[in-house]
Amino acid sequence: MKDRVLLLLGTKKGAFILQSDTARHSWSLRGPFCECWPINHVIADAATGTIWGGGGNEWFGPAVWKSTDLGESWTHSSDGLAYASGETPIKSVWSLAPREGRLYAGVEPAGLFASDDAGHSWQQIAGLRAHPTRPKWQPGGAGLILHSIVAHPDDEKKLWVAISAAGVFYTEDGGQTWEPRNSGTRCDFLPESERYPEFGQCVHCLVMAPGRPDRLYQQNHCGMYRSEDGGRSWQSIEAGLPSSFGFPAVAHPRDPSTLYLLPLNGDIAGRYVPEGRAAVWRTRDGGTEWQALREGLPQQNAFFGVLRQAMAADRLEPAGIYAGTNTGTLYASADEGESWSCIAEHLPPIFSVETLLV
Secondary structure: OOEEEEEEEEOOOOOEEEEOOOOOOOEEEEEEEHHHHHHEEEEEEEOOOOOEEEEEEEEOOEEEEEEEEOOOOOOOOOOOOOOOOOOOOOOOOEEEEOOOOOOEEEEEOOOOEOOOOOOOOOOOOOOOOOOOOOOOOOOOOOHHHHHHHHOOOOOOEEEEEEEEOOEEEEEOOOOOEEEEOOOOOOOOOOOHOOOOOOOOOOEEEEEOOOOEEEEEEEEEEEEEEOOOOOOOOOEEEOOOOOOOOEEEEEEEOOOOOOOEEEEOOOOOOOOOHHHHHHOEEEEOOOOOHHHHHHHOOOOOOOOOOOOEEOOOOOOOOOOOEEOOOEEEOOEEEEEOOOOOOOEEEOOEEEEEEEEEEE
């Protein structure tokens, strides 16, 4: 029986782990781990309890860190995390995703790698960077990064990725071939006649609804969207939200119609919570109506943001929702967002939050 909740944090100065029992009333903190490297994403395999952290920068290079004892000890490897000679070197690992014995890594400059030996060695899934649109991909504000990896739960060959700023791409043959899936998503930064291109969108986060693999949600540089057909087409769901700009999106662990977003005030207006009043926004109907969840969150002089991988949900009943800020504060809700409390502060900027039940 699972009796502990672990929160896995990637930060500018290493990985951290918070732990609580399933009541989630009090938390203990451990870290920093990974020798204080910048760690963009920390995840765990729920089946084995293995924890991985992906990160690096132009000084350290890319690497994936690994712990098989819940963070007590760590090793790391960059074996195979490289492009061919003459290409721009890989700067860092941005995202990780496990899928039945395989581990995926998204990197900067944007590309996808896979490991079949638990992160010891890596091979590029070359079909993505061989796509004919690749020469026209442009970097977003954080660089040309592959930051979202969404695996189909029932078909190991089907995979979606999101790239800033190239858009959503999909494969159904294990990565040999890919197709853009961006119809209906805007590029407000392009001339009006070019607002809906085949590719080039600046996706900020891509998630799948539980139990419905063809229902995807994304938070975008230019709007919030839902797809009912695996990304072939997208519908705007931003009506009722305070902004069309934000980074993280979190699907409820059991309800495919419940989604959490944290909009910011705009791409050139400061990128903080609107009016300096923090709120997580929840929909229970797939984005038709939205509710601002504010209880326990700061309602004045709050000028923080929450980055694309820095929100998460646990699988308890009721579900816990967690949000880490770029100012090093972690907020938690044990009642699906109805009320919030600060459970850690004075951390480095938080890049990612994930959960693990043990």
